[in-house]
Amino acid sequence: MLSKKTKYAIKALVILGKNKDLPPMQISKIAEEERIPKKFLEQILLDLRNAGYLYSKKGAGGGYSLNKDPNEIFLVDILRITDGPIALVPCASHKFYHKCDECKQETTCGIRDVFVDLHNAALKILSETSISDIINREKVLIFNN
Numbered sequence: 001m002l003s004k005k006t007k008y009a010i011k012a013l014v015i016l017g018k019n020k021d022l023p024p025m026q027i028s029k030i031a032e033e034e035r036i037p038k039k040f041l042e043q044i045l046l047d048l049r050n051a052g053y054l055y056s057k058k059g060a061g062g063g064y065s066l067n068k069d070p071n072e073i074f075l076v077d078i079l080r081i082t083d084g085p086i087a088l089v090p091c092a093s094h095k096f097y098h099k100c101d102e103c104k105q106e107t108t109c110g111i112r113d114v115f116v117d118l119h120n121a122a123l124k125i126l127s128e129t130s131i132s133d134i135i136n137r138e139k140v141l142i143f144n145n
Contacts, residue, residue: 006082008036009044010134013053013078017070017131024056024063044082051081070135076126086126087119094123 011034019025027045031038045064048054055067066073079086080095087093091100092115103109 003083005040005044006079008034008041009048009078009082010075010131011036012041012045012064013048013066013070013073013131014134014138016054016064016066017073017135020066020070023061024065026063030064047081048078051077053078053081070132071130073131074127075129075131075134076123079126086122087115089115092116092119094119 012030015030015034016025027038027041030036030045031041036044045054045056049056049064049067053067053073054064056062056064076086085093085096087096089100089112090096090098091103091106091109091112099106100112103112106112
């Protein structure tokens with residue numbers, strides 16, 4: 001299940017992407033518009049800034065803005081920043097791999113084999129989906145409803 005931290009991070013990046021040509025947005029405005037607890041959002045935005053995805057400006061006219069184009073911000077990277085490993089079992093992870101303690105033989109483990117396939121399929125979608133794609137999907141959904 002997607003954590004609230006990750007969902008809020010994506011929501012914040014989407015609203016910043018929609019407003020990329022405007023002055024930086026204040027945390028309170030993002031929190032209010034996206035219904036995200038302000039204190040929680042502060043930590044999320046700090047993590048994203050430290051990872052290089054956001055720019056922050058202090059003082060009058062300050063706030064947050066994207067440091068990258070929305071086409072260059074992929075969900076796979078945001079999930080790793082906010083939640084760490086994407087794989088559901090550690091032996092299926094590429095970047096955070098470690099052998100399961102109870103596993104006798106990894107190469108013949110049917111459970112691992114299924115979850116490696118699942119991980120690879122999820123990774124493909126997440127690696128190809130950008131914040132810009134989310135923004136465009138929302139436009140289509142609004143138009144169709």
